[in-house]
Amino acid sequence: MTKLLEVCVDSLESALAAFGGGADRIELCSSLSEGGLTPTPGLLMQVQQANTKKIPVYCMLRCRISNFVYTQEEIEIMVEDAKILKQRGADGFVFGALQENGDVDMKKCREIIKACFPLPVTFHRAFDFCRRPTIEIEVVIDLGFKRVLTSGKQKNAQLGVKLLKQLLDQVDNRIIIVAGGGINKENLKFIVENTEAEEYHGSFRKLKTEAKNEETDIMLGDKEGPLYVADEQLISEIVHMLKND
Template sequence: MKKYQFEVCANSVESCLAAQAGGADRVELCAGIPEGGTTPSYGEISTARDMLTTTRLHVIIRPRGGDFLYSPIEVRTMLKDIEMARQLGVDGVVFGCLTANGEIDLPVMQELMKASQGLSVTFHRAFDVCRDPEKALEQIIELGCNRILTSGQQATAELGIPLLKALQTQASGRIILLAGCGVNEKNIARIASETGIQEFHFSARESIKSDMKYKNESVSMGGTVHIDEYERNVTTAQRVINTIQAIKS
């Protein structure tokens, strides 16, 4: 039987603990999920590290939402965040950088890789918006990254199956492909069987209503962008279990 690995995209320490309870091998701790994930705070990383006992802790290093073309100041911030994560005892870091032309930003990546020595490194979904995925794969292997998180350059990993399969063949065991985005208990088995990929990234979240008794629903903390302040999405152990069992059954 194939040995699968399961990573949960955790948006809080609560989600990290649910992932661990559900049997996840690893979590990627992220803040700013509506922006696609940004670097979590010192306190959140530290608390997750203190409370996770069997599940490995990776953290995203991403100073902002938007594109993956970073200024020197942003790169400096990322280097400091990598050092912070190291000092807090994380197992791995997750980042990715592109040039204005959609190529892998090799000089910046080399700098970040040097700062990450001794940690597991995942090149994140910046890969999914690069110009030439086959060329990028070879460059990321050469950089020494351990894995690439990718949806096969599509909106979901299920839609990206053709490219995921081709990349898995091209990688030929030289790097791990981590299939993510829209992976759930309904499609994980299909993605695995059609691509040959053995690592999966998913959120397994459910919507939780706020316990607030008084609510002023006319005000949004996002200004004119309305986000429901009285509802949040949290990973549940049962959905993690269901997703893992869907591929093992």
């Protein structure tokens, strides 16, 4: 079966690179440097206007950084965000919520899935903080998530191939396991061969050179940190590797 690539982006420039590189799906966020937060409606609208190939664009629902244990008030924020983003052209959503003990928070996930209906929802890498992944994957399936994004509970998918393969064997065709976390040209072949996953995820970014005022040598941007954007050439190479595996 053809393998698919989802590219995670947090700007219009990165989305254009993902489209140009042949990505099969976009995960749209803001603040990728913080692990990804809910994108603005304006960003989604601009991305969809540029999306001439009508590639699915899934929006992250995450209202703050830090853990995935949410208050009811935070869930209500994300429910409203989902409603707005649905109206602005989202094709799906990406979300995950846990209880303090590391189990999936079924009640809060149901609220988000209901708000997103009928659009598909992916359970994101909050899954990698579950204490009992082979049990919690069944909960995720029963809740109605269509995909789960995971590195196999390791810092990257290369190190997590054993659990990824175990989960893939366990779920069969009941949910799609998306392998993600630290995927690059060097380790992709190893991950593909050791998991046989059908979908892969990454941001595939490069450092963008900041503009300078030549007369004053002052950086014309945020001095707090560097800017990273998706690399169209790298995405194209990753897509080629997946399609020709």
